[in-house]
Amino acid sequence: MIKTLIVEDELYIRKGLISMITSLKKEIDIIGECESVKEAITVTKACKPDLIFLDINLKDGIAFDFLDQVKDLNFQVIFITAYDQYALQAIKNGAIDYILKPVDIDELNEAIDRVKLITDNRSNHLEIVKNQLIEKRREYIVLRLQEGYQIVRFDTLMYCQSDKGYTTFYTEDKKSYIASKPIKDFENQLPENLFLRTHQSYVVNLKFIDKYDKTGYAFLKSGVKIPVSIRKREEFVSRLLL
Incomplete structure (x- = not known):
């Protein structure tokens, strides 16, 4: 035994x-x-x-x-x-x-x-x-939520937003899931070829980007407005042009 x-x-x-x-x-x-x-x-x-x-x-x-x-x-x-x-x-x-x-x-x-x-x-x-x-290697992230575990597929995850130690995950089917950890704890779990940290409070899936405004905002196909910090703008634009 x-x-x-x-x-x-x-x-x-x-x-x-x-x-x-x-x-x-x-x-x-x-x-x-x-x-x-x-x-x-x-x-x-x-x-x-x-x-x-x-x-x-x-x-x-x-x-x-x-x-x-x-x-x-x-x-x-x-x-x-x-x-x-x-x-x-x-x-x-x-x-x-x-x-x-x-x-x-x-x-x-x-x-x-x-x-x-x-x-x-x-x-x-x-x-x-x-x-x-x-x-x-999975095609999704598993979130530990208050009520249990939630599987979120990378190809449906539009962006993540962090606020006061919590991170909200927004999917293309208009659902959202709140996890009680800061965004930095999740950033390394998201594939680099799909996601980019655009701001201290945001990680965005590049495939959902519709346009970029030179004033410092990215717009998703859903109409959501995502801030791009000054230090991230050059990297963001280069990724869009790949």
């Missing part, structure tokens, strides 16, 4: 993950659940799990804070995250796999099987994970 620890700060995600693992009928023995870095360090050192399902953002820090404290122990890690941006950092920390939220049971099944198949050959290990990252 593979002694397994679940480290995730959302109770309903932990319980859902345990339920899915149980339904797969794998040789997994879940020895505990943790919701914080501090708790995970204590349990890991005491119980010495073989495998840890690890969320990125925990109650008192991030997963990499935890890994720094237990790097002398021998266990495998499968990251559970809503953010593609952490994939490369996951590789550097020796992750067997990473699964994007909401968790897909088929991906979970493959990840558990991979735990059994990975050898001690580090280079092969890294090559496998790199190939997974290429395959898993």
Whole structure:
């Protein structure tokens, strides 16, 4: 049996993950659940799990804070995250796999099987994970909202607007979604070939631009007016002309 620890700060995600693992009928023995870095360090050192399902953002820090404290122990890690941006950092920390939220049971099944198949050959290990990252590149962003998770496709996202630590995502079907994080936390998750930060409070999808006014405003096809800051104007215009 593979002694397994679940480290995730959302109770309903932990319980859902345990339920899915149980339904797969794998040789997994879940020895505990943790919701914080501090708790995970204590349990890991005491119980010495073989495998840890690890969320990125925990109650008192991030997963990499935890890994720094237990790097002398021998266990495998499968990251559970809503953010593609952490994939490369996951590789550097020796992750067997990473699964994007909401968790897909088929991906979970493959990840558990991979735990059994990975050898001690580090280079092969890294090559496998790199190939997974290429395959898993998504065409959407997953937003954590107050009521749950929302999938927003990049090709439907017109622009994002930040205000007082919150970011609103506006889509072409006239819907909007408010996430309780500043725009800088999302900027790196949006494909550079589609999106551009035009202002400290705005990121815009260039495919929805209708025209640019030299007074410093871009107009979307929907009629929405987006400010372009002085320091961003040259880059904005060059991107439009590509």
